[in-house]
Amino acid sequence: MVDIATRVYNHKWKIDPIVRSLIDTDFYKLLMCQSVFRNKPDTEVSFSIINRSTDIRLAELIDEGELREQLDHIRTLRLTRGESTWLRGNTFYGKRQMFRPDFMEWYENLQLPPYTLEKRDGQYELTFEGRWPEVMMWEIPALAVLMELRGRAVLAHMGKFELQVLYARAMTKLWEKVERLKPLDKLKVADFGTRRRHSFLWQDWCVQAMMEGLGDKFVGTSNCLIAMRHDIEAIGTNAHELPMVYAALAETDAALREAPYKVLADWHEEHDGNLRIILPDTYGTRGFLDNAPDWLAGWTGIRIDSGNPFEGAETAIRWWQDRGEDPTQKLIIFSDGLDVDLIHDLYDRFKDRAKISFGWGTLLTNDFRGLVPDDGLAPFSLVCKAVSANGRPTVKLSDNPNKAMGPEAEIARYKRVFGVGEQVAREVVV
Amino acid sequence: MVDIATRVYNHKWKIDPIVRSLIDTDFYKLLMCQSVFRNKPDTEVSFSIINRSTDIRLAELIDEGELREQLDHIRTLRLTRGESTWLRGNTFYGKRQMFRPDFMEWYENLQLPPYTLEKRDGQYELTFEGRWPEVMMWEIPALAVLMELRGRAVLAHMGKFELQVLYARAMTKLWEKVERLKPLDKLKVADFGTRRRHSFLWQDWCVQAMMEGLGDKFVGTSNCLIAMRHDIEAIGTNAHELPMVYAALAETDAALREAPYKVLADWHEEHDGNLRIILPDTYGTRGFLDNAPDWLAGWTGIRIDSGNPFEGAETAIRWWQDRGEDPTQKLIIFSDGLDVDLIHDLYDRFKDRAKISFGWGTLLTNDFRGLVPDDGLAPFSLVCKAVSANGRPTVKLSDNPNKAMGPEAEIARYKRVFGVGEQVAREVVV
Structure with missing residues (x-):
């Protein structure tokens, strides 16, 4: 039997939201956020999406309107009572009350900050600016949205049995x-x-x-x-x-x-x-x-x-x-x-x-490699990184130069300060 | 949302019926039945299940009570109005009214005749006796029931994700x-x-x-x-x-x-x-x-x-x-x-x-070969054949002696009458 009410309820959705909860994110973001909330709450940061797989031209695959709808939807999300209860009541790594009351109160009132979105060279420039504890919470949902919208764009052309x-x-x-x-x-x-x-x-x-x-x-x-x-x-x-x-x-x-x-x-x-x-x-x-x-x-x-x-x-x-x-x-x-x-x-x-x-x-x-023509669902290397803090650029060197980021002069300075010599480049698959 | 009514309705089923319709059968059975109904309606026949894959010990795999429930359920089936309408109104091979009114009237009143079921040597002896047009309609549902019950016996031990x-x-x-x-x-x-x-x-x-x-x-x-x-x-x-x-x-x-x-x-x-x-x-x-x-x-x-x-x-x-x-x-x-x-x-x-x-x-x-341990879901060679007509045994020679059936003396007589010499045996897979 078809549940008529369910069908009607589904019709009321304007979009099919990709991220439906503020805790549809990595646990370590919450741990880090609490640490940042205590130690560096007022740091102004900027986070940006960086697509290391430049051959995947996201701005040509993903409709800007759909992307905005998904991001806007995430900004409507608030921590629910059940989610808050779970975070407050659960044991993490054997420890009760991992999250302090002041952090939980802040989290319960969190709305993700605004974003800016532009197209450039077939890619989206998606950046988030504001106070570190708020901005950092964008990383995981922003990545998940882009990955899934790219998948949806490929899946849209497939038949029911395909x-x-x-x-x-x-x-x-x-x-x-x-x-x-x-x-x-x-x-x-x-x-x-x-x-x-x-x-x-x-x-x-x-x-x-x-x-x-x-x-x-x-x-x-x-x-x-x-x-x-x-x-x-x-x-x-x-x-x-x-x-x-x-x-x-x-x-x-x-x-x-x-x-x-x-x-x-x-x-x-x-x-x-x-x-x-x-x-x-x-x-x-x-x-x-x-x-x-x-x-x-x-x-x-x-x-x-x-x-x-x-x-x-x-x-x-x-x-x-x-x-x-x-x-x-x-x-x-x-x-x-x-x-x-x-x-x-x-x-x-x-x-x-x-x-x-x-x-x-x-x-x-996300191992859909080889499952559709032209490998249109193969995963690719998309990251969302802190690119500046209080107006100063960030740098990452990594143990793989293909994962390094930051302005060239700063990379050179960091290499000198940290005594990093020759590095072996490794292909970044995902 | 769970549809509560559907859940409650499902609870009312005593069994999960394998065959739920008298037309869940092969189309040629209906064509042949109509021919038999016209030309040999009073022939008394006996049909039997024959498992040519004797290593599949069906009576050890399938519970007799479950088998009887399924067969009894089939005897409760009647042609529905919609099924009758489809048979009467449809075009088959470009021809309207393929099925004559007298046949359709008979079919609409058909109940499948009783069966006899015994266990012998790890196999079921399942036979159907009566007038040819009625008995012949058992062939397909009887086979489908045995195949599916054997599958269910294997599937019963598997987890949800398996x-x-x-x-x-x-x-x-x-x-x-x-x-x-x-x-x-x-x-x-x-x-x-x-x-x-x-x-x-x-x-x-x-x-x-x-x-x-x-x-x-x-x-x-x-x-x-x-x-x-x-x-x-x-x-x-x-x-x-x-x-x-x-x-x-x-x-x-x-x-x-x-x-x-x-x-x-x-x-x-x-x-x-x-x-x-x-x-x-x-x-x-x-x-x-x-x-x-x-x-x-x-x-x-x-x-x-x-x-x-x-x-x-x-x-x-x-x-x-x-x-x-x-x-x-x-x-x-x-x-x-x-x-x-x-x-x-x-x-x-x-x-x-x-x-x-x-x-x-x-x-x-039914190509589930290689998909479960010990190949427990591989198809096997099960048939349901006319074994006697008006008290006389039937014989099949086929072009493959592994598909032949009937009493030995009769096989010899048929070979003589039809001038069948040496035949090449081929493995019967299914």
């Missing part, structure tokens, strides 16, 4: 990955795929498939809304935007050199246990670790997010050994460009040498 | 077949897969996928209910049960020798055009054609349903040429064990030498 078969193929593909991961006894893997997912519903399906297929080996999702709906762990720690903004705010080279450590000192005060994860690559992993204070070696683990991950993990293990720490008691989180083969290889190499965990992103939630 | 992925894989597999058939310009293919389908819903999906994927190259389905629902052609002509029962009724060897031609003489009186399709293999194609009366050469085509299909088609072409007919104006229907490779090969060889058409059966509607 669509059904497309998803059948995508499901089959994902399930084969899950089956290949099952035999890894000590596997710990989480969904990190919100930002470049194919769509919300697809990410939700992927998470449920991982829950059924991997059981305890699936340790959670970075997506708060999905974690809430399926009563699983919300996963994440911190990201490059913290050292990038702290560094941009530094007045001197000496202050700049200290900025990445200052980020972690602030973090140290707020968090312990599994939330003490070093992200060392913003200005080069090797220099960061060589110059790190000893208290950082006591942290729980390191996240490897660029460069050759085998080398990154070896560097981390050597560093812990040099500082008198036992690497087998440390956690290494791999989170860059993972797919099943790489997970297998990293698992085999490091499973007995450290605690390891995988944050599986785009190739979990 | 199930979803199973169907995703099956959809992908079918769609790849459809895509491989698309390039065949002059292709004509129909669904003949009711009897050994995976399930009704799956057959229905397959038909819709063929409609979207192949357009005009998909010429219809043998399933009347599915033809009615999607407003497409119902396809089919006649089958082995006619010559088998006519032959069993023959009192002398001379009458036996004439029986297969008598069937077609009766058919000739009733039907013309595309319904005049010879099924020559019941007692050996070569002898049948050699001894056939000339008027048969004037028929529209031949259906190749056993033996090597290339040789069968070559035999048919030579026969038409010998009788002064132009094979390029004749129709050859292939309907035995087809899958994409074989369709391709037959198409390439015969597309310019005759009109050709494919009745694609089990490997269209």
